[in-house]
Amino acid sequence: MAGAIIENMSTKKLVIVGVVLLLFQAFAFMVGGLIAPSPTTAVHYLATKCVDNQKGHHQGRKWFMPWGPNQCDKIRDFDEAMAKRIEANNIVFSVHIPLPNKEMSPWFQFMLVILQFDIAFKMYNQIKDGAMVTIDVSLAYRDDTVSEWTEMAHSVEQRKLNCNLTTAKIVENEGRYYECDLLPFMEVGTVSHKYYLVNIRLPVYERKKVNVGIGEIKDIRLVGIHQNGGFTKVWFAMKTFLTPSILIIMIWYWRRITMMSRPPVLLEKVIFALGISMTFINIPVEWFSIGFDWTWMLLFGDIRQGIFYAMLLSFWIIFCGEHLMDQAERNRFSMYWKQVGPIVFGSFCLFIFDMCERGVQLTNPFYSIWASDVGTELAMAFIIVAGICACLYFLFLCFMVFQVFRNISGKRSSLPAMTKARRLHYEGLIFRFKFLMLVTLACAAMTVIFFIISQVNEGHWHWGDYTVQINSAFFTGIYGMWNLYVFALMFLYAPSHKRYGDEQSSGDQGGNSGEDIQLTTTITHADGPTEVYRMMGKESQE
Amino acid sequence: MSSGCLLRSLLMLFLALLSANASNWLYLAKLSSVGSISDEETCEKLRGLIQRQVQICKRNVEVMDAVRRGAQLAIDECQYQFRNRRWNCSTLDSMPVFGKVVTQGTREAAFVYAISAASVAYAVTRACSSGELEKCGCDRNVHGVSPQGFQWSGCSDNIAYGVAFSQSFVDVRERSKGQSSNRALMNLHNNEAGRKAILNHMRVDCKCHGVSGSCEVKTCWKAMPPFRKVGNIIKEKFDGATEVEQRKVGTTRALVPRNSQFKPHTDEDLVYLDPSPDFCEHDPRTPGMLGTVGRYCNKTSKAIDGCELMCCGRGFHTQEVEVVDRCSCKFHWCCYVKCKQCRKMVEMHTCR
Numbered sequence: 001m002a003g004a005i006i007e008n009m010s011t012k013k014l015v016i017v018g019v020v021l022l023l024f025q026a027f028a029f030m031v032g033g034l035i036a037p038s039p040t041t042a043v044h045y046l047a048t049k050c051v052d053n054q055k056g057h058h059q060g061r062k063w064f065m066p067w068g069p070n071q072c073d074k075i076r077d078f079d080e081a082m083a084k085r086i087e088a089n090n091i092v093f094s095v096h097i098p099l100p101n102k103e104m105s106p107w108f109q110f111m112l113v114i115l116q117f118d119i120a121f122k123m124y125n126q127i128k129d130g131a132m133v134t135i136d137v138s139l140a141y142r143d144d145t146v147s148e149w150t151e152m153a154h155s156v157e158q159r160k161l162n163c164n165l166t167t168a169k170i171v172e173n174e175g176r177y178y179e180c181d182l183l184p185f186m187e188v189g190t191v192s193h194k195y196y197l198v199n200i201r202l203p204v205y206e207r208k209k210v211n212v213g214i215g216e217i218k219d220i221r222l223v224g225i226h227q228n229g230g231f232t233k234v235w236f237a238m239k240t241f242l243t244p245s246i247l248i249i250m251i252w253y254w255r256r257i258t259m260m261s262r263p264p265v266l267l268e269k270v271i272f273a274l275g276i277s278m279t280f281i282n283i284p285v286e287w288f289s290i291g292f293d294w295t296w297m298l299l300f301g302d303i304r305q306g307i308f309y310a311m312l313l314s315f316w317i318i319f320c321g322e323h324l325m326d327q328a329e330r331n332r333f334s335m336y337w338k339q340v341g342p343i344v345f346g347s348f349c350l351f352i353f354d355m356c357e358r359g360v361q362l363t364n365p366f367y368s369i370w371a372s373d374v375g376t377e378l379a380m381a382f383i384i385v386a387g388i389c390a391c392l393y394f395l396f397l398c399f400m401v402f403q404v405f406r407n408i409s410g411k412r413s414s415l416p417a418m419t420k421a422r423r424l425h426y427e428g429l430i431f432r433f434k435f436l437m438l439v440t441l442a443c444a445a446m447t448v449i450f451f452i453i454s455q456v457n458e459g460h461w462h463w464g465d466y467t468v469q470i471n472s473a474f475f476t477g478i479y480g481m482w483n484l485y486v487f488a489l490m491f492l493y494a495p496s497h498k499r500y501g502d503e504q505s506s507g508d509q510g511g512n513s514g515e516d517i518q519l520t521t522t523i524t525h526a527d528g529p530t531e532v533y534r535m536m537g538k539e540s541q542e
Numbered sequence: 543m544s545s546g547c548l549l550r551s552l553l554m555l556f557l558a559l560l561s562a563n564a565s566n567w568l569y570l571a572k573l574s575s576v577g578s579i580s581d582e583e584t585c586e587k588l589r590g591l592i593q594r595q596v597q598i599c600k601r602n603v604e605v606m607d608a609v610r611r612g613a614q615l616a617i618d619e620c621q622y623q624f625r626n627r628r629w630n631c632s633t634l635d636s637m638p639v640f641g642k643v644v645t646q647g648t649r650e651a652a653f654v655y656a657i658s659a660a661s662v663a664y665a666v667t668r669a670c671s672s673g674e675l676e677k678c679g680c681d682r683n684v685h686g687v688s689p690q691g692f693q694w695s696g697c698s699d700n701i702a703y704g705v706a707f708s709q710s711f712v713d714v715r716e717r718s719k720g721q722s723s724n725r726a727l728m729n730l731h732n733n734e735a736g737r738k739a740i741l742n743h744m745r746v747d748c749k750c751h752g753v754s755g756s757c758e759v760k761t762c763w764k765a766m767p768p769f770r771k772v773g774n775i776i777k778e779k780f781d782g783a784t785e786v787e788q789r790k791v792g793t794t795r796a797l798v799p800r801n802s803q804f805k806p807h808t809d810e811d812l813v814y815l816d817p818s819p820d821f822c823e824h825d826p827r828t829p830g831m832l833g834t835v836g837r838y839c840n841k842t843s844k845a846i847d848g849c850e851l852m853c854c855g856r857g858f859h860t861q862e863v864e865v866v867d868r869c870s871c872k873f874h875w876c877c878y879v880k881c882k883q884c885r886k887m888v889e890m891h892t893c894r
Contacts, residue, residue: 041696042763
C-alpha cells in the first residue's frame with residue numbers, strides 16, 4: 001500500500017478536505033441537537049386493579065381493560081378487596097399501553113417495559129430473603145378501539161425481588177415502602193400495533209410456595225420506554241443520506257485498487273472490508289419495520305453494530321501491524337490471528353449473550369436472562385469473557401503502537417543515511433501512520449467525551465430560545481463521525497494513480513540490504529511512486 | 543331534603559363564611575355519599591369549594607375524583623404524622639374539616655396547607671399514570687418540549703400536570719383574594735413548599751438498553767416518592783418552620799423571618815405567622831380544639847408523646863388492659879390473613 005493519496009496531496013488540499021469533513025461533522029451534531037427530539041421516552045403506567053369475577057375455567061382468555069368502554073370491575077386498594085372477600089388469585093393488574101387518546105406507532109421501533117412493585121413494610125408480613133415473585137402475564141394488541149383483543153404472548157415468569165428498607169424494621173415504620181430494584185419485564189422489537197394491553201396476575205399456591213412471602217403489595221407500576229418517532233425519522237434520514245455516500249466512495253476506492261497492476265495488499269482489503277461493514281450498518285433496512293412486523297430488527301441492529309465494531313478494532317490492529325517497519329513479512333491475515341482472535345472471540349461471546357436475551361425474546365417477550373440465577377451467572381460469564389478479550393486486545397494494540405513509535409524513532413535516526421527512495425518510503429509510512437493515529441485518537445476522544453457528557457447531563461440544554469438535545473446530538477454526531485472516519489480513510493488511503501515517470505526507481509537499484517525485502521514488496525508492486533518521489537527523482541537527475 | 547338537613551347546611555354555610563381562610567375543599571374527602579364526581583352538575587353541589595373552584599371543577603370533572611382522593615390522602619397522612627402530638631389532626635364532621643385550628647396562621651395550618659397541596663399533585667399524577675385522565679402530559683405543554691405531540695417526541699412527565707393542577711385548584715382560593723394579605727402570602731408559600739417536597743425528591747431511575755444491554759443507550763426517568771416519604775419531608779419542615787411577618791421589600795410585599803438573625807427561609811421551608819396554642823384544654827368556642835384529655839401517652843418517653851408533655855402536667859390514669867393481638871400469621875400478598883389470637887396484658891396510660 002504505497003503511495004496513498006494522502007501523501008500526494010498538497011497541504012492546502014488536505015486542509016480543504018479536513019474543513020469539509022469538519023463541516024459535515026458539525027452538521028451531524030446539529031441535526032441531532034436541534035432537529036431531533038430526545039432519543040427515547042419513558043412513560044409511567046400505574047396498573048389498575050381489576051377483579052376477575054368469572055368462576056372456573058372459561059372459553060378463551062378474558063381481557064381486562066383499565067379504562068374506557070368495557071372497563072373491568074376496579075378496586076381502589078386491597079383493603080377494599082379484603083372487605084369484599086376477593087382473593088388474590090382473582091385480581092388482575094391491567095395496563096393499557098399507551099395512555100388514553102394516544103396511539104403507538106411503528107416509528108417507535110421498540111418498546112421495553114420495566115416492572116416495579118410498591119411493597120409496604122409490615123412488621124408481620126415482611127419480604128422474605130431471596131423472595132421470588134411469579135407473574136402470570138399476557139400481552140394483547142388491537143389496531144382500533146372497538147375490535148377484540150388478539151393475544152400476542154402469554155407466559156409465567158419469575159422475577160427476583162431485590163428490596164430493602166432504608167429505615168429500621170420497627171412498628172413505627174409500618175407503611176413505608178421498600179426500595180426495590182427495577183425488574184426487566186418485557187421487550188418487543190417492533191411496535192407494529194396501535195394499542196397494547198398487559199394483564200398481570202400474581203397467583204398464590206401455598207403448597208408450592210408460589211408468591212408466598214413477598215410482602216404486602218400495594219401497587220404495580222410499569223415504565224414503558226420507546227424510541228421517539230421524531231428521532232427515528234431523523235435517524236432514518238441520516239442513514240438514507242449516508243448509505244449512498246459511503247457506497248460511492250467504496251466503489252471508487254475499489255475501482256482504484258483493481259486498476260492497479262498488482263493484487264491488493266492486506267491493508268487495502270481491510271479498509272474495503274471496513275467500508276462494507278459501515279455500509280451494512282448504514283443501509284436503512286429499518287424502513288421495512290414501518291410496514292412489516294419484523295420483531296428481529298432489534299437483534300439484527302445489534303449484530304450489525306457488533307460486526308462494525310469488530311471490523312474497526314481489527315482494522316486498527318492490522319494498520320499498526322502493516323506500519324511496524326520491521327523486517328517481517330506480513331501482508332497476510334493469518335499473521336494477525338493472535339490479535340484478532342480476542343476480538344472475534346469477544347464478539348462471539350457477546351453475540352451468544354445477545355441471542356440468549358434478545359433472541360429468546362423473539363418468541364417470549366417477557367423472557368429475561370437476568371431473571372434466573374443460572375441465567376445471571378451465564379450472562380455475567382459471557383460479559384466477563386468479552387471484557388477480558390477487550391482488555392487483551394487493548395494490551396496488544398498499545399504494545400503495537402508502542403512498537404511502531406519505537407521503530408519510527410529508530411528509523412528517524414537512520415533516515416539521513418538512507419537512499420532517497422527508501423527514505424521517502426519510510427517518511428511516507430511515518431506520515432500515514434501518524435496522521436491516522438491522530439485522527440483515530442481524536443475520534444475516540446470525542447466519542448468518550450460525548451458519552452460522558454450524555455451520561456452525566458440531564459439530556460437537554462437550554463440555549464436562549466433553543467433547546468439542544470444533548471443525547472440526540474451524541475447519537476447523530478458520533479454516528480456521523482465514524483461514517484466520516486471511514487469515508488476519509490477510504491478517500492485518503494486509496495492508492496494514488498499518478499503514473500511512474502520515465503525516471504522510475506532511480507534509487508531502488510541501489511537497494512540490496514535486508515531492509516529492501518519489505519520495500520520491494522510494497523514499492524515494486526506499487527502502481528507508481530508518489531508525486532513526491534517523482535519530483536525527487538527529477539531533482540536527483542538534475 | 544328534610545328541614546333538619548337544610549338547617550345544618552345553613553349552619554355549615556355560616557361556618558364556612560366565618561372561616562373563609564380554611565382549606566375547605568378538603569371537605570371533599572368527607573363526601574363519600576356523593577359517589578363519583580362524574581358530571582358538571584355535581585360540582586355545584588360540592589360543599590367547600592369557592593366559586594372559582596367550582597368553575598375549575600366544571601372544566602375538569604374527570605380530575606375531581608383524584609382531587610377527592612388527594613384530600614383523603616392529606617387527612618390520613620396528617621393524622622399519621624401527628625399521631626403522637628397534642629393536636630393529632632383530628633377531623634370534624636363539619637366544615638372546616640380541622641376545625642378552627644387551621645384558620646389561624648399557625649405552624650399546624652402551614653402543615654395542613656402544604657400536605658394538601660402536595661396530596662392533590664400526587665393524586666392527580668397517579669390518576670394520570672393509571673389512565674383515568676385524558677388531559678395529562680401532552681395537552682398541558684408545561685416544558686414546551688413537544689410541539690409535535692406524542693408521536694414525535696413523547697409527552698412531558700405527568701408530575702408536571704399534577705403540580706400545575708394543584709397550583710390552579712388549591713392556590714386559586716388565595717389568589718382570588720389578592721396577594722396582599724398576610725395569610726394569602728403564607729398559604730401560597732406553604733402550598734408551593736408542599737409541592738416542592740414532591741418535586742425536589744423525585745427518584746431518578748435509569749435503564750440501559752444499548753447493544754447487548756450496554757449503557758450506550760440509557761433512558762432515565764423521574765418517579766414520584768411514596769407519599770409517606772412526602773409526609774415525612776413536610777413534617778421535618780414543620781419541625782423547622784420559620785416564623786415570619788410581612789414587610790415591604792422594594793415594591794412588593796414579602797414574608798421575612800420575624801427574627802432578623804435567622805436565615806431567610808427557602809422555597810421548601812414552611813412559614814407561619816402566629817404561634818400555636820398549646821392544645822392542652824378542650825375549648826368549646828374553638829371547633830377542633832379537643833384537648834388531650836383521654837389521649838394515650840407513653841410513660842417512658844420524654845418527647846411530646848410522653849405522658850408528661852402530652853397531658854400538660856395534669857397527670858394520667860394507668861390501666862391494665864388485655865390486648866388481643868394477631869400472632870404467627872400467614873399472609874398472602876393481598877386480601878388473606880390467617881392468624882392466631884394472642885392475648886397479652888398491657889399497661890395503658892391515658893391523660894386526665
